[in-house]
Amino acid sequence: MDYSQQTTAFFTKYLNLDIGAREHISVLFTDIALPKWFRDGLGGVTDTTWKIIDARKLDSQRALLETLWDPQRRYISVHDYTVSTFFGNEQSAVKFAEISTGIDYTSFEFPRYDVEESQVETLLKRYVSGDPNTQLGDVDCFFHFLDDDPAYVIDFHTGPGYEHVLTVRGPEPWMELAGPLCEGNMRFAPGAEIFYHGNAVNGELYCAEGINLLPLRSGQLEKALCQHALQLGRLVMSDPLVLAISLSRITAIDSVKGHSAKLFRQICDEDEAFLHLVEVGIGMNPSAGPLIHNWAATSNEAVPGVHIGVGADPANTSRFQTNVHLDFVCPSTLIQVNKQQFYDGQCFTKPIR
Numbered sequence: 186m187d188y189s190q191q192t193t194a195f196f197t198k199y200l201n202l203d204i205g206a207r208e209h210i211s212v213l214f215t216d217i218a219l220p221k222w223f224r225d226g227l228g229g230v231t232d233t234t235w236k237i238i239d240a241r242k243l244d245s246q247r248a249l250l251e252t253l254w255d256p257q258r259r260y261i262s263v264h265d266y267t268v269s270t271f272f273g274n275e276q277s278a279v280k281f282a283e284i285s286t287g288i289d290y291t292s293f294e295f296p297r298y299d300v301e302e303s304q305v306e307t308l309l310k311r312y313v314s315g316d317p318n319t320q321l322g323d324v325d326c327f328f329h330f331l332d333d334d335p336a337y338v339i340d341f342h343t344g345p346g347y348e349h350v351l352t353v354r355g356p357e358p359w360m361e362l363a364g365p366l367c368e369g370n371m372r373f374a375p376g377a378e379i380f381y382h383g384n385a386v387n388g389e390l391y392c393a394e395g396i397n398l399l400p401l402r403s404g405q406l407e408k409a410l411c412q413h414a415l416q417l418g419r420l421v422m423s424d425p426l427v428l429a430i431s432l433s434r435i436t437a438i439d440s441v442k443g444h445s446a447k448l449f450r451q452i453c454d455e456d457e458a459f460l461h462l463v464e465v466g467i468g469m470n471p472s473a474g475p476l477i478h479n480w481a482a483t484s485n486e487a488v489p490g491v492h493i494g495v496g497a498d499p500a501n502t503s504r505f506q507t508n509v510h511l512d513f514v515c516p517s518t519l520i521q522v523n524k525q526q527f528y529d530g531q532c533f534t535k536p537i538r
Contacts (some may be wrong), residue, residue: 188310192226195313201365204260207287209233210253211262212464214240217268220306226313233262240267256287265292268300270460283439285369293374296481297400298408304480311484312375314472320377321364323469323533327379330522331359341465341491342519344391344427351390351430351491353465357383362470376474376486380466382500385435390493390513391427395476397485397512401497409464410509411481413452419478420445426513428493433462435495457506458494464494465526466512469521476514489528490516 200211211233219237242484253261293312296304331337335356343349346380356439363377396418400406417426426446429437440446453459466486473487486492492512498504519529527534 186314187222187224189226189229190311190339191310191333192223192313193229195315195317196227197232198229198317199365200230200262201317201504202262202289202368204368207257208259209262210259211235211264212253213237213264213266214243214246214335214467216240217266217300217305219266220309223313225328228377237513252317254287259287260368261288263288263290265290266295268297269326282466284444287368289366289368289370289372291366291370291372291374293482294376294399296483298406298481301480304430304482306422307477308321308482308484311470311473314470315377315470315487317363320469324361324363324379326534327359327467327522327527328361330518330525330527332523337523339523340519340521341388341515342388342521343389343491343515343517347519349389349391349427351386351388351465351493353381353383354385354387357381357385360449375470375484376468377470377473378466378468378487378492379463382464385433386462386465388429388495390430390491390515391425392421392428392513392515394516395419395478395485395514396421397483397492397514398481399483399486399497399499399510399512400481400510401499401502401510405508407507407509410452410455410507413448414480414509414511416480417448417452421513422478426514430462430493434462435462442493444521456505458497458507459495459511461505462493462495463498463504463510464512466492466494468492468514468516474516476516485514486512488516490512490514490518490530491520494529504518 215521320339339353341351398414424442426445427439440448468487468489470487473484492514494512497510
């Protein structure tokens, strides 16, 4: 597969913004070596000028963006591809994105520790192999089934006979982080998902396939916790985990053989943040699979199926002390939205577009 061409095709769709006559500049901040095929692919995107900037040599991201930002005549797509360098005190890209005019912001979540060149390449390949337009069609189908109904009901069926059911009820909204960019968007890559951030989650989840591990870029890295989480992700494949959930809190932990349950209880005993659901999500990128188990592959969250997130809350980083976000990922899920089948464990319902 020619990933240079894949990169060009992906970003041509991803950056398909209605910006009128404004100039389009994409600024990519990085502190790692990006593969040549990826850089070459960006050169093939003809409707935007790409500026690739070494963030390690940059004194102020904010100052640079302020020199470029002119929403009347110029549009800026900001792409933060940094692993260790993060302009956390400035939050300039976030502030610009909140203005919602003339700018968008995408943060690529590479592994935050022991990152290797091969991991960077794997994540980028899975990312650019996705189709933003297909994702948009599937997302449209989801919201069509949701039908603006404040009393909506979404059921996630997991387990060998799909006997474990996790239910999310309205009225809290679902958020979309998939498909082509829109002006003012904030995105996190390589994930592509729709997600829920409320408390009306009840039932059971059967997890037998793996996890997604995301240490956030704040505070001291909790390496031992990350290692235990990766160990848990491998363990559930031979010892599936069953979680009972009430009002978005894990109330009981069990597993077939008891080993994975013991390890997850140990994690929760050390920090009860891992008993609290901070999201329920549906991955929207079939190219993100299969799940990776040996390192913190942030593409796992985008694999189709349901995932539940515990621990650090990316939407509210001050909520808990831990900076480790952990998702239990369940691709083999039947998803029903208001009793209409949205995902059958392998494919989404045909888009309505």
